[in-house]
Amino acid sequence: xxxxxxxxxxxxxxxxxxxxxxxxxxxxxxxxxxxxxxxxxxxxxxxxxxxxxxxxxxxxxxxxxxxxxxxxxxxxxxxxxxxxxxxxxxxxxxxxxxxxxxxxxxxxxxxxxxxxxxxxxxxxxxxxxxxxxxxxxxxxxxxxxxxxxxxxxxxxxxxxxxxxxxxxxxxxxxxxxxxxxxxxxxxxxxxxxxxxxxxxxxxxxxxxxxxxxxxxxxxxxxxxxxxxxxxxxxxxxxxxxxxxxxxxxxxxxxxxxxxxxxxxxxxxxxxxxxxxxxxxxxxxxxxxxxxxxxxxxxxxxxxxxxxxxxxxxxxxxxxxxxxxxxxxxxxxxxxxxxxxxxxxxxxxxxxxxxxxxxxxxxxxxxxxxxxxxxxxxxxxxxxxxxxxxxxxxxxxxx
Amino acid sequence: xxxxxxxxxxxxxxxxxxxxxxxxxxxxxxxxxxxxxxxxxxxxxxxxxxxxxxxxxxxxxxxxxxxxxxxxxxxxxxxxxxxxxxxxxxxxxxxxxxxxxxxxxxxxxxxxxxxxxxxxxxxxxxxxxxxxxxxxxxxxxxxxxxxxxxxxxxxxxxxxxxxxxxxxxxxxxxxxxxxxxxxxxxxxxxxxxxxxxxxxxxxxxxxxxxxxxxxxxxxxxxxxxxxxxxxxxxxxxxxxxxxxxxxxxxxxxxxxxxxxxxxxxxxxxxxxxxxxxxxxxxxxxxxxxxxxxxxxxxxxxxxxxxxxxxxxxxxxxxxxxxxxxxxxxxxxxxxxxxxxxxxxxxxxxxxxxxxxxxxxxxxxxxxxxxxxxxxxxxxxxxxxxxxxxxxxxxxxxxxxxxxxxxxxxxxxxxxxxxxxxxxxxxxxxxxxxxxxxxxxxxxxxxxxxxxxxxxxxxxxx
Numbered sequence: 001x002x003x004x005x006x007x008x009x010x011x012x013x014x015x016x017x018x019x020x021x022x023x024x025x026x027x028x029x030x031x032x033x034x035x036x037x038x039x040x041x042x043x044x045x046x047x048x049x050x051x052x053x054x055x056x057x058x059x060x061x062x063x064x065x066x067x068x069x070x071x072x073x074x075x076x077x078x079x080x081x082x083x084x085x086x087x088x089x090x091x092x093x094x095x096x097x098x099x100x101x102x103x104x105x106x107x108x109x110x111x112x113x114x115x116x117x118x119x120x121x122x123x124x125x126x127x128x129x130x131x132x133x134x135x136x137x138x139x140x141x142x143x144x145x146x147x148x149x150x151x152x153x154x155x156x157x158x159x160x161x162x163x164x165x166x167x168x169x170x171x172x173x174x175x176x177x178x179x180x181x182x183x184x185x186x187x188x189x190x191x192x193x194x195x196x197x198x199x200x201x202x203x204x205x206x207x208x209x210x211x212x213x214x215x216x217x218x219x220x221x222x223x224x225x226x227x228x229x230x231x232x233x234x235x236x237x238x239x240x241x242x243x244x245x246x247x248x249x250x251x252x253x254x255x256x257x258x259x260x261x262x263x264x265x266x267x268x269x270x271x272x273x274x275x276x277x278x279x280x281x282x283x284x285x286x287x288x289x290x291x292x293x294x295x296x297x298x299x300x301x302x303x304x305x306x307x308x309x310x311x312x313x314x315x316x317x318x319x320x321x322x323x324x325x326x327x328x329x330x331x332x333x334x335x336x337x338x339x340x341x342x343x344x345x346x347x348x349x350x351x352x353x354x355x356x357x358x359x360x361x362x363x364x365x366x367x368x369x370x371x372x373x374x375x376x377x378x379x380x381x382x383x384x385x386x387x388x389x390x391x392x393x394x395x396x397x398x
Numbered sequence: 399x400x401x402x403x404x405x406x407x408x409x410x411x412x413x414x415x416x417x418x419x420x421x422x423x424x425x426x427x428x429x430x431x432x433x434x435x436x437x438x439x440x441x442x443x444x445x446x447x448x449x450x451x452x453x454x455x456x457x458x459x460x461x462x463x464x465x466x467x468x469x470x471x472x473x474x475x476x477x478x479x480x481x482x483x484x485x486x487x488x489x490x491x492x493x494x495x496x497x498x499x500x501x502x503x504x505x506x507x508x509x510x511x512x513x514x515x516x517x518x519x520x521x522x523x524x525x526x527x528x529x530x531x532x533x534x535x536x537x538x539x540x541x542x543x544x545x546x547x548x549x550x551x552x553x554x555x556x557x558x559x560x561x562x563x564x565x566x567x568x569x570x571x572x573x574x575x576x577x578x579x580x581x582x583x584x585x586x587x588x589x590x591x592x593x594x595x596x597x598x599x600x601x602x603x604x605x606x607x608x609x610x611x612x613x614x615x616x617x618x619x620x621x622x623x624x625x626x627x628x629x630x631x632x633x634x635x636x637x638x639x640x641x642x643x644x645x646x647x648x649x650x651x652x653x654x655x656x657x658x659x660x661x662x663x664x665x666x667x668x669x670x671x672x673x674x675x676x677x678x679x680x681x682x683x684x685x686x687x688x689x690x691x692x693x694x695x696x697x698x699x700x701x702x703x704x705x706x707x708x709x710x711x712x713x714x715x716x717x718x719x720x721x722x723x724x725x726x727x728x729x730x731x732x733x734x735x736x737x738x739x740x741x742x743x744x745x746x747x748x749x750x751x752x753x754x755x756x757x758x759x760x761x762x763x764x765x766x767x768x769x770x771x772x773x774x775x776x777x778x779x780x781x782x783x784x785x786x787x788x789x790x791x792x793x794x795x796x797x798x799x800x801x802x803x804x805x806x807x808x809x810x811x812x813x814x815x816x817x818x819x820x821x822x823x824x825x826x827x828x829x830x831x832x833x834x835x836x837x838x839x840x841x842x843x844x845x846x847x848x849x850x851x852x853x854x855x856x857x858x859x
Contacts, residue, residue: 050780136739138737163752164750164752169750173751176751186769187769191828192848196853208695208854211754211854212854268776271778
């Protein structure tokens with residue numbers, strides 16, 4: 001392992017300047033067992049945890065009601081990044097301006113679901129499972145997608161975290177929670193775990209066989225990811241935060257040809273009941289900078305065209321600001337799709353009405369499960385009906 | 399099964415496993431006697447009430463004060479959690495079966511009490527009736543402040559019925575999907591109008607003015623039904639006993655392979671005993687089929703069970719009030735915070751790659767900082783990422799284990815007999831290397847138990 005790494009480093013020096021992937025990788029393809037390039041479509045899910053205020057992310061600057069209801073929170077028109085005649089981005093989103101201008105972003109307004117739940121936990125579960133508000137599902141929508149795939153590996157989906165989200169849970173354990181491969185590998189370093197891995201075990205006991213197999217898979221995945229992680233070191237300008245590191249890690253794995261189809265990462269802190277302005281700007285800035293850096297690296301690696309990034313939050317926030325310079329839990333929200341291979345770009349539908357509300361909250365226009373359906377069937381070429389358990393009106397976005 | 403296996407099976411399923419001194423004694427006792435002992439002390443010993451009374455009229459307080467009050471109360475809810483865990487580890491007089499059953503009911507009547515005294519009231523209800531009659535239990539839970547608020551019965555009014563409670567009552571608590579009609583939900587929701595609570599006092603309050611006293615037709619019967627009438631009609635359905643039998647079978651016998659014949663035998667007992675839970679469970683533990691070899695290790699320990707079992711074996715003491723909370727959060731079963739009204743899905747959903755690693759490292763984290771960071775998922779209400787921990791805030795006392803193994807020549811075999819249902823093969827050179835580091839008898843006992851508690855074999859029950 002050590003030798004391979006130093007060998008690769010040396011070779012890189014010899015082929016000076018050829019550090020960039022994937023050309024570099026291809027030259028050593030024979031070193032690898034099986035496929036080293038990922039040819040399918042890739043999906044990245046970015047979750048803004050806590051309920052991001054969509055109305056202050058994408059501001060409906062032509063609507064007076066927005067300014068009336070938010071005397072302290074509203075962002076003046078002249079500070080916004082105008083996206084079209086009606087809506088403009090929070091200035092903190094500036095790092096993504098180029099991406100927008102190059103037609104690599106599709107924004108859906110007023111995405112939500114019927115009978116919205118305003119509890120973080122419940123609404124997050126609804127989004128992560130794709131259930132209706134009155135259904136309780138114990139498997140995630142991506143977990144069920146993985147179950148439908150004919151062939152998976154434990155790392156077919158990776159969450160940059162040390163615990164798996166419900167979204168990725170299913171019977172087929174094809175998703176892995178990994179902070180970074182080194183740390184992941186280190187977890188297996190205890191003498192007892194090492195001994196267990198060497199141990200021949202009885203396979204006749206069903207549950208024991210399952211547990212030992214899971215442990216074995218963890219190790220082989222850790223080894224695989226370590227090998228990949230050593231191939232490419234990112235030089236992108238990511239924020240030096242947990243989320244920044246997660247996206248950097250993601251870029252490295254993608255650029256190294258990791259056969260992972262789905263990546264999942266979260267940025268938390270959006271529950272801005274008080275002093276929202278600075279807090280949200282800081283978070284959005286972090287998000288935008290990280291995504292911009294990821295885009296740049298994937299473009300260099302030739303992996304941007306086959307990548308789709310979906311960004312969502314468990315709910316948006318109430319139209320009227322509260323008394324503490326913040327906003328309270330709301331309902332429908334904007335949803336972002338980004339990537340180099342989008343068929344449609346721009347703003348898909350009209351902004352949510354601010355005059356017709358349900359208990360002070362925005363009324364949804366697009367059911368989020370229609371977005372899942374489009375992603376599953378038209379981007380991933382999967383069986384959306386089987387995954388979602390229902391068929392919804394088609395959303396023509398890909 | 400061999401007799402010793404039967405004894406282990408019984409105490410793993412009907413309780414939280416045996417402490418070392420209990421094992422030394424019980425491994426030689428006749429099984430029948432041990433089953434009988436489980437049903438001797440079936441009265442719940444109450445917890446000391448928390449030294450904080452929620453003000454009866456919080457509305458007179460300022461907004462800020464009320465917010466602080468709720469915050470304090472939520473914090474105290476953790477203490478209720480701790481009290482319960484402590485009781486599972488060290489029961490007072492009550493049978494360990496009582497709190498095992500209460501844990502089952504907490505999953506069955508899944509509910510998230512928001513304030514500490516709501517949690518206290520709810521827990522008292524499921525413990526008091528854990529081994530009583532199912533009807534009393536169902537009534538007590540339905541009238542608890544926690545459940546009334548959780549399933550919106552506080553909003554269930556004569557003029558505007560709210561069906562949430564009525565629906566879950568049938569779908570999740572008594573009959574299961576497909577055994578009632580939408581019309582039954584509508585009609586029974588009307589019967590439960592006015593079942594409200596005083597949230598400050600955590601007391602049930604029947605609001606006559608909000609109650610719809612009119613005629614209702616429910617499951618083929620017509621009358622001016624109230625909530626209790628609806629519950630009576632539901633319990634008349636044999637299906638209710640079958641539904642309970644299915645869930646009890648999965649929890650106590652086998653979560654992977656339901657045996658229709660045995661489930662039906664259990665359902666018959668539940669129904670013919672008029673939902674007497676002592677009679678029903680005794681039937682279960684006395685049934686020959688309960689001890690069939692295919693049930694040995696068929697279930698995966700829930701996180702709470704895993705934690706309590708470890709605490710009983712190693713006589714753990716909490717070093718601070720987070721000690722029991724943190725592992726529950728990380729492993730995915732925090733008491734009083736089920737994922738939703740359907741409860742914890744259980745079984746293999748307790749396991750994925752990272753959760754398995756954490757579970758295997760849990761015993762090590764009792765003694766030292768591990769290579770693994772135990773960190774729960776982000777709290778959406780928190781400003782940023784949580785830190786996690788590498789060592790549990792607990793202290794072990796190995797004296798009971800030392801006493802159990804002190805006289806034995808083959809310490810590992812003795813430990814394995816006590817701790818596991820199935821001994822792992824320990825032929826890998828690393829095992830021997832690991833064990834050979836221990837010199838004294840006590841070191842050997844510590845190393846051996848740590849090793850066995852870190853195996854996949856310890857994850858099953």
